[in-house]
Structure formats: structure tokens, C-alpha cells
Amino acid sequence: MSDSIVVDHATKNFTLRYHRTLKDITVAMSRGRAISDTFQAVDDVSFTVGQGESIGLMGLNGSGKSTLLKLIIGVMRPDSGEVLTRGRVSGLIATGAGFHPQLTGRENIFLNAAILGMTEQETKAKFDDIVEFAEVGRFLDTPVGTYSSGMYARLGFAVAIHVDSDVFLADEVLAVGDRPFKKKCLERMQEIRHSGRTVFYVSHSAGSVRKMCDRVIVLEKGRVAYDGEVDAGIRFLKYDDPGQPDLDDEIGADI
């Protein structure tokens, strides 16, 4: 099994900017206050993912999950350490980013697919599947600005899920869509997983991580707090508190 994602002592700092205008900076300097401060969103994180593994990335809000994902997808570069990936990395991140409200669903499918790295031939070959998956029906040729929020989300989803990547990333994406659509997405993700692609799944839902993943990484304040077997990881996070077993269902979030 070859390595699919290698994260080696990766650190990413963010600068907190207290003052940005000329006036603010002058005032701060005259009073001897700090102008900026940094914090580590991802702090010395190391792990290796083999091709075909399915990882659940968990952690509380602000623990650095999204930043780590951005390092893996290549939007950001680590300040120190190294992040390496093998093959095409894509997935359910910022679905619908780049949609132009004035363009039709059809035009946006082509544009979005190109942004995700698909070629024209690839998009054409998968076009019918994408449309069917999105269930936008006869609205395909109307501007997406007129879509309902559910339709908009489904279209973005449908494109992203059809990209043939080697590493599939998913970032708390199932919060949108109705129950049948969520179910369809999870089924589709299972298919992706069983096709031998590496899956990197960010989620708060213990239930779906249990279904989807065979290893869990837990981040805490930017550091790896746990890396290993799924159930133990969920216990580590205390997400399986026996007092409230059906919280996921109660708040209506599959993820």
C-alpha cells in the first residue's frame, strides 16, 4: 500500500491583526500596544495515510480541522514542515464555490467541474450523471441565482462528488439537503470508499464516522490528540456519551 497523504511536522500560523487602518496603528503604537499576534492553527501535526484508507478527522470547533484540510488540498502552504499528496485531490469542499448566480445550471456545472480539475471531455462524459444526481430537472437551463438553497447545494454537491480524484476530501458537507439526498450522498461516499480511493472525512457526527471510516484522527488546539481506531477515537472525544445517545438524530444533523 503506497502513501497517499503524508503530513510531516506541519505547522500553520495565523496572524491576528488587531489594527488595520493608519489611525488604529498610530494609536496602538503611541500607547505601546501590540499591533499583531500570531497563533498556531495547525501545530506540529504528523501522520501518514495509505492509499485506500478512510480517515475521519474529528475535533471541536476551532481545533484546526479546516486549516489542515486546506493544507492537504493545497490552498495553503505550511509555514514549517511538509504536506505531500499523491494523485489528484478533490472532494466535497466549498461545494458550489465559483458558481455564478447569473449563469445557468448547465454553464455552472462546466465551470465548477473545471475549477475542480476536470477536463471538458470528462465533464461531458459525466454530465448526465451529474444532472441526475443533482435532481434539478427542468431548472437546468435557468440561472442558479433563482434556485432554492437546496437545489443550489445539490448542484454543487453533484459536481464535486463526480470528480474522479485519488484522494477524496469531505468537509462537514452533509448539513444541507433533505434526508433522501443525504442518504444518497452517504451511499455515494461509501462507493467512493470501496473503489479504493483515499477518503478524508471531516465530521462531528460519530454515527457517520463510524459508518464511513476505518481510522480516526482527533485534533485538539491544532495538535494531534488521538490517532487510531474508530470507536476509541469517538470515545476519546466523548462523543458517545451514553446519556444522550441519539443527539445526532435529535438535532437533525447527520453529520
Place this chain on the structure above:
Amino acid sequence: MTDVETPHAASEGEPRAEVRVVDAPLRPPSDTTGLMEVFRRRYLLRLLVKREISARYQGSFLGLLWSYINPLSQFLIYYFIMQIVIGRGQFENFAVHVFCGLIVVHFFTETFNAGTRSIVRNKSLVQKMAVPREMFPVASMLVSLFHVVPQLVILVAVSLLYGYTPDPGAFAAASLALAIVMVLGTALALLFSTANVFFRDFSSAVNILTNFTRFGVPMIYPYTMVQERFGSAAEYYLWNPMANAVLLVQRGFWVGTTKDPEETARVHLPANLFELGLWSLLGSLVLLVVAQRVFSRLEQRIPERL
């Protein structure tokens, strides 16, 4: 960090069906080759340019016709003001002279302005997707270039009415001028689009700079006037690549509409115009390389500063 080994707990459901062999090297996902990457992903570039253009005319009845109506109305205004009201009698076809300059200046200011805003405007993409970020300034330049075409069509039509006969030199001059503006505009758009991420003041500053461009080129005054006023110092005026681009387009069209093109070129254009043009192009290319360097350096900080 507690547990670093990677156990493979058999999860529920069927076992893995296949093992995917990925025939690619491990590499940093954030690596890009800058402008070369833009060229490699030209299909996406084409779609982004198309998006801008079709979004601009969406919901408009006349659609693309507007890009002909606009320059035509401008030409008529200049014709009326410059040639009839002010009546610069001693200067042949002054409206064509102005219009030549206008096309170049418009192309440049559009590229510069839209390019500077391009990254901030595409925030959602830049923050979340791994798209080469040079894509956006370059797309702005191409959208502006697209709008040059109808203006050229009108310029040629008007010139033909004045009895213009095209020659190879004219074609070469116009192409060289466009090349200069394309390279220079892209270079500045690259530089200022990143700067604009860090301080939004830059887009306001660019507005002022483009005002200077309008008057720093021989458009509403002839180059002869610069020579008369400044004498040998006029040479420095020609260090401005935009001035050369404007003069080249005037060589391409306006000169050909006058009664004695050779005499007009001799009197109103610098003798070594093509040489100056090539130097301008070279200078712009150097600036483009510098801009790419600066861009690659600052680019890493873009997503978090947006």
C-alpha cells in the same frame, strides 16, 4: 499525539473491493508553476473568461451589441468635439487620432482596474479551491482584450471611410501595441491584485494611476506638441511603454487615413518607433517576470488575508 500506528479495523459493510494504484509522485499539493500553470489549465481559463463576458451581458436585450455601441458613441463624441467644435484644422482627422489612443488606454485601464480587484472579487474561490491564483488577473486581461475587438472593428470601419489602405507595417504596429499592453497590463494586474489583498487602498490608488495614463500618452494632444515643448527631453516621454503603444496604433491606422501618410509619419511620429516599441515590449516582459516573482512570494499569505 498518542497513537501513531495505523490499525485497520474492519468496519461494518463489505470488505474493500479493489486496491487503487495511483501512478503519481508524492508532491506538495500547493506547488504551482505560476503563469505556466495558467496556461496548462487553459480550459478553465477559457471558462472563467466566458463567465465574465456572458455574465456582463446577461439579461440585456442588445447583449454584445453594447460593446459596439459604446465605442461608436465615443468616437462620434470625439468627432463632434475635437473636429467640429474645437476645430483643430491644422491636424488631420484628429478624431481618429484620439480614438486610436482611446482603444489602447481603455484596454490598459480595464485590465489594470479589473485585474487589481480580481483576486478579492473571487474570494470564495481563492480561499477554498486549489486554483492557480494567477488565473484571475490573466482572465481580467483577456476579458478586456475581448472588448478591444469591437473597438478595432469600428476603428477600421471609420478609417476605411477616410480612405485608409492597410499595409503590413500597420498590422505589425497594431499587433506590437496590443502585445505591449497585454504584457504590461498582466504584469501590473498581478502585482496589484496581491497588494490589494493586503491593503484595499491599492484599488483606489490604481484609479488615480489610470487617470495619469489617460494624459500621459499622446491621445488628446499630438506627440509633436511634446517635442515642441520639451525638445530633447521628449525622449524621456517615450520611456513610457503606453505612449509607444498609442503611437504604434496611430501608426497603424491614423497615419493611413491622412492625405500623405509618409509625411504625417515623419512629422508626427518618432523615427525609431518600432525599435522603441520592441524595447517597451522587452521592458514589459521584464516587469512581468518580476511581478510573477513577487506574486509567488506573497501568494502564500493570500487565503488568510482575504
